[in-house]
Amino acid sequence: MTVSARTNTPDRVNPDGSKTITTKRACNGCGQLLGDITNSELAAAIAGSPLPDVRRECPQCGPTAPEPVCIPVTLVAGDMLCLEFECDHDSVEPGSYCTEVREETACATHSTSVAAEHGFDEVTHAEPWPCRAGGEAREPSRA
Structure with missing residues:
Protein backbone atom coordinates (compact mmCIF):
# COMPACT_ATOMS: atom_id res chain seq x y z
CA MET A 1 0.00 0.00 0.00
CA THR A 2 1.23 3.51 -0.80
CA VAL A 3 0.70 6.08 1.93
CA SER A 4 -0.43 9.46 0.67
CA ALA A 5 2.37 12.01 0.58
CA ARG A 6 0.16 14.71 -0.90
CA THR A 7 0.22 18.25 0.35
CA ASN A 8 -3.09 19.26 1.89
CA THR A 9 -3.34 23.05 1.60
CA PRO A 10 -6.05 24.46 3.88
CA ASP A 11 -8.59 26.99 2.61
CA ARG A 12 -7.77 30.53 3.65
CA VAL A 13 -9.80 33.70 4.03
CA ASN A 14 -8.16 36.71 2.38
CA PRO A 15 -8.10 40.21 3.92
CA ASP A 16 -10.91 41.30 1.58
CA GLY A 17 -13.14 38.45 2.82
CA SER A 18 -12.76 36.28 -0.29
CA LYS A 19 -11.65 32.68 0.08
CA THR A 20 -8.68 30.95 -1.61
CA ILE A 21 -9.01 27.20 -2.05
CA THR A 22 -6.82 24.49 -3.59
CA THR A 23 -8.46 21.76 -5.64
CA LYS A 24 -8.42 18.45 -3.81
CA ARG A 25 -8.09 14.88 -5.09
CA ALA A 26 -10.55 12.25 -3.92
CA CYS A 27 -10.11 8.48 -3.74
CA ASN A 28 -11.50 6.63 -6.78
CA GLY A 29 -13.05 4.05 -4.45
CA CYS A 30 -14.65 5.77 -1.44
CA GLY A 31 -14.41 9.48 -2.30
CA GLN A 32 -12.30 10.42 0.75
CA LEU A 33 -10.25 13.58 0.13
CA LEU A 34 -6.55 12.69 -0.10
CA GLY A 35 -4.95 16.13 -0.50
CA ASP A 36 -4.11 18.61 -3.25
CA ILE A 37 -4.50 17.64 -6.89
CA THR A 38 -1.20 17.37 -8.81
CA ALA A 45 -8.93 16.75 -16.06
CA ILE A 46 -8.80 19.86 -18.25
CA ALA A 47 -7.97 17.73 -21.31
CA GLY A 48 -10.86 15.37 -20.54
CA SER A 49 -8.48 12.46 -19.96
CA PRO A 50 -9.04 9.90 -17.21
CA LEU A 51 -7.42 10.60 -13.86
CA PRO A 52 -5.05 7.98 -12.48
CA ASP A 53 -6.39 5.49 -9.94
CA VAL A 54 -5.30 6.70 -6.49
CA ARG A 55 -7.04 4.09 -4.32
CA ARG A 56 -3.65 2.88 -3.07
CA GLU A 57 -3.07 6.33 -1.52
CA CYS A 58 -6.27 6.01 0.51
CA PRO A 59 -6.09 4.77 4.11
CA PRO A 72 0.81 6.02 -21.42
CA VAL A 73 1.79 9.66 -21.59
CA THR A 74 3.79 11.53 -24.22
CA LEU A 75 6.66 13.55 -22.77
CA VAL A 76 8.98 16.06 -24.35
CA ALA A 77 12.63 15.69 -23.45
CA GLY A 78 15.69 17.79 -24.06
CA ASP A 79 17.71 20.69 -22.69
CA MET A 80 15.65 22.93 -20.38
CA GLU A 93 8.40 27.79 -36.83
CA PRO A 94 7.91 30.28 -33.99
CA GLY A 95 6.47 28.65 -30.87
CA SER A 96 7.58 25.15 -31.88
CA TYR A 97 10.36 23.11 -30.36
CA CYS A 98 13.80 23.01 -31.93
CA THR A 99 15.27 19.83 -33.38
CA GLU A 100 17.03 19.11 -30.05
CA VAL A 101 13.67 18.27 -28.38
CA ARG A 102 12.25 14.77 -28.76
CA GLU A 103 9.00 13.06 -27.79
CA GLU A 104 9.03 9.93 -25.65
CA THR A 105 6.21 7.71 -24.41
CA ALA A 106 6.31 6.71 -20.75
CA CYS A 107 3.98 5.06 -18.25
CA ALA A 108 2.27 7.86 -16.32
CA THR A 109 1.19 5.43 -13.60
CA HIS A 110 4.69 4.30 -12.64
CA SER A 111 6.66 7.46 -13.46
CA THR A 112 7.31 10.11 -10.84
CA SER A 113 7.31 13.87 -11.16
CA VAL A 114 7.47 17.05 -9.14
CA ALA A 115 5.75 20.37 -9.66
CA ALA A 116 8.07 22.83 -11.36
CA GLU A 117 8.00 26.61 -11.26
CA HIS A 118 6.98 26.93 -14.93
CA GLY A 119 3.59 25.31 -14.22
CA PHE A 120 4.23 21.86 -15.65
CA ASP A 121 5.35 18.76 -13.81
CA GLU A 122 9.01 17.87 -14.22
CA VAL A 123 9.52 14.12 -14.59
CA THR A 124 12.13 12.77 -12.19
CA HIS A 125 11.74 9.13 -13.27
CA ALA A 126 10.11 8.02 -16.53
CA GLU A 127 9.08 4.36 -16.62
CA PRO A 128 9.39 3.32 -20.31
CA TRP A 129 6.38 2.30 -22.37
CA PRO A 130 5.23 -0.40 -22.74
CA CYS A 131 5.35 -0.56 -18.95
CA ARG A 132 6.85 -3.58 -17.24
CA ALA A 133 6.39 -2.28 -13.68
CA GLY A 134 3.04 -3.97 -13.18
CA GLY A 135 -0.61 -3.29 -13.74
CA GLU A 136 -2.73 -3.79 -16.83
CA ALA A 137 -1.55 -1.71 -19.81
CA ARG A 138 -3.86 0.59 -21.69
CA GLU A 139 -3.13 1.42 -25.31
CA PRO A 140 -1.91 4.95 -26.03
CA SER A 141 -4.53 7.44 -27.11
CA ARG A 142 -4.17 10.93 -28.47
CA ALA A 143 -6.48 13.63 -27.16
Whole structure:
Protein backbone atom coordinates (compact mmCIF):
# COMPACT_ATOMS: atom_id res chain seq x y z
CA MET A 1 0.00 0.00 0.00
CA THR A 2 1.23 3.51 -0.80
CA VAL A 3 0.70 6.08 1.93
CA SER A 4 -0.43 9.46 0.67
CA ALA A 5 2.37 12.01 0.58
CA ARG A 6 0.16 14.71 -0.90
CA THR A 7 0.22 18.25 0.35
CA ASN A 8 -3.09 19.26 1.89
CA THR A 9 -3.34 23.05 1.60
CA PRO A 10 -6.05 24.46 3.88
CA ASP A 11 -8.59 26.99 2.61
CA ARG A 12 -7.77 30.53 3.65
CA VAL A 13 -9.80 33.70 4.03
CA ASN A 14 -8.16 36.71 2.38
CA PRO A 15 -8.10 40.21 3.92
CA ASP A 16 -10.91 41.30 1.58
CA GLY A 17 -13.14 38.45 2.82
CA SER A 18 -12.76 36.28 -0.29
CA LYS A 19 -11.65 32.68 0.08
CA THR A 20 -8.68 30.95 -1.61
CA ILE A 21 -9.01 27.20 -2.05
CA THR A 22 -6.82 24.49 -3.59
CA THR A 23 -8.46 21.76 -5.64
CA LYS A 24 -8.42 18.45 -3.81
CA ARG A 25 -8.09 14.88 -5.09
CA ALA A 26 -10.55 12.25 -3.92
CA CYS A 27 -10.11 8.48 -3.74
CA ASN A 28 -11.50 6.63 -6.78
CA GLY A 29 -13.05 4.05 -4.45
CA CYS A 30 -14.65 5.77 -1.44
CA GLY A 31 -14.41 9.48 -2.30
CA GLN A 32 -12.30 10.42 0.75
CA LEU A 33 -10.25 13.58 0.13
CA LEU A 34 -6.55 12.69 -0.10
CA GLY A 35 -4.95 16.13 -0.50
CA ASP A 36 -4.11 18.61 -3.25
CA ILE A 37 -4.50 17.64 -6.89
CA THR A 38 -1.20 17.37 -8.81
CA ASN A 39 -0.39 19.45 -11.88
CA SER A 40 -0.57 16.34 -14.08
CA GLU A 41 -3.99 15.37 -12.66
CA LEU A 42 -5.28 18.89 -13.26
CA ALA A 43 -3.95 18.85 -16.83
CA ALA A 44 -5.62 15.46 -17.44
CA ALA A 45 -8.93 16.75 -16.06
CA ILE A 46 -8.80 19.86 -18.25
CA ALA A 47 -7.97 17.73 -21.31
CA GLY A 48 -10.86 15.37 -20.54
CA SER A 49 -8.48 12.46 -19.96
CA PRO A 50 -9.04 9.90 -17.21
CA LEU A 51 -7.42 10.60 -13.86
CA PRO A 52 -5.05 7.98 -12.48
CA ASP A 53 -6.39 5.49 -9.94
CA VAL A 54 -5.30 6.70 -6.49
CA ARG A 55 -7.04 4.09 -4.32
CA ARG A 56 -3.65 2.88 -3.07
CA GLU A 57 -3.07 6.33 -1.52
CA CYS A 58 -6.27 6.01 0.51
CA PRO A 59 -6.09 4.77 4.11
CA GLN A 60 -9.46 3.04 3.70
CA CYS A 61 -9.16 1.55 0.19
CA GLY A 62 -5.37 1.13 -0.02
CA PRO A 63 -5.05 -2.29 1.64
CA THR A 64 -7.37 -3.97 -0.89
CA ALA A 65 -6.82 -1.75 -3.93
CA PRO A 66 -5.63 -3.47 -7.12
CA GLU A 67 -2.50 -2.39 -8.96
CA PRO A 68 -3.51 0.70 -11.01
CA VAL A 69 -3.84 0.46 -14.78
CA CYS A 70 -0.76 1.64 -16.71
CA ILE A 71 -1.54 4.80 -18.68
CA PRO A 72 0.81 6.02 -21.42
CA VAL A 73 1.79 9.66 -21.59
CA THR A 74 3.79 11.53 -24.22
CA LEU A 75 6.66 13.55 -22.77
CA VAL A 76 8.98 16.06 -24.35
CA ALA A 77 12.63 15.69 -23.45
CA GLY A 78 15.69 17.79 -24.06
CA ASP A 79 17.71 20.69 -22.69
CA MET A 80 15.65 22.93 -20.38
CA LEU A 81 16.34 26.02 -22.51
CA CYS A 82 15.05 24.16 -25.56
CA LEU A 83 11.92 23.02 -23.71
CA GLU A 84 11.22 26.60 -22.65
CA PHE A 85 11.75 27.98 -26.20
CA GLU A 86 14.77 29.94 -24.92
CA CYS A 87 17.52 28.17 -26.89
CA ASP A 88 19.40 29.56 -29.88
CA HIS A 89 18.77 26.49 -32.07
CA ASP A 90 16.81 26.75 -35.28
CA SER A 91 13.16 25.80 -34.89
CA VAL A 92 10.69 24.83 -37.56
CA GLU A 93 8.40 27.79 -36.83
CA PRO A 94 7.91 30.28 -33.99
CA GLY A 95 6.47 28.65 -30.87
CA SER A 96 7.58 25.15 -31.88
CA TYR A 97 10.36 23.11 -30.36
CA CYS A 98 13.80 23.01 -31.93
CA THR A 99 15.27 19.83 -33.38
CA GLU A 100 17.03 19.11 -30.05
CA VAL A 101 13.67 18.27 -28.38
CA ARG A 102 12.25 14.77 -28.76
CA GLU A 103 9.00 13.06 -27.79
CA GLU A 104 9.03 9.93 -25.65
CA THR A 105 6.21 7.71 -24.41
CA ALA A 106 6.31 6.71 -20.75
CA CYS A 107 3.98 5.06 -18.25
CA ALA A 108 2.27 7.86 -16.32
CA THR A 109 1.19 5.43 -13.60
CA HIS A 110 4.69 4.30 -12.64
CA SER A 111 6.66 7.46 -13.46
CA THR A 112 7.31 10.11 -10.84
CA SER A 113 7.31 13.87 -11.16
CA VAL A 114 7.47 17.05 -9.14
CA ALA A 115 5.75 20.37 -9.66
CA ALA A 116 8.07 22.83 -11.36
CA GLU A 117 8.00 26.61 -11.26
CA HIS A 118 6.98 26.93 -14.93
CA GLY A 119 3.59 25.31 -14.22
CA PHE A 120 4.23 21.86 -15.65
CA ASP A 121 5.35 18.76 -13.81
CA GLU A 122 9.01 17.87 -14.22
CA VAL A 123 9.52 14.12 -14.59
CA THR A 124 12.13 12.77 -12.19
CA HIS A 125 11.74 9.13 -13.27
CA ALA A 126 10.11 8.02 -16.53
CA GLU A 127 9.08 4.36 -16.62
CA PRO A 128 9.39 3.32 -20.31
CA TRP A 129 6.38 2.30 -22.37
CA PRO A 130 5.23 -0.40 -22.74
CA CYS A 131 5.35 -0.56 -18.95
CA ARG A 132 6.85 -3.58 -17.24
CA ALA A 133 6.39 -2.28 -13.68
CA GLY A 134 3.04 -3.97 -13.18
CA GLY A 135 -0.61 -3.29 -13.74
CA GLU A 136 -2.73 -3.79 -16.83
CA ALA A 137 -1.55 -1.71 -19.81
CA ARG A 138 -3.86 0.59 -21.69
CA GLU A 139 -3.13 1.42 -25.31
CA PRO A 140 -1.91 4.95 -26.03
CA SER A 141 -4.53 7.44 -27.11
CA ARG A 142 -4.17 10.93 -28.47
CA ALA A 143 -6.48 13.63 -27.16
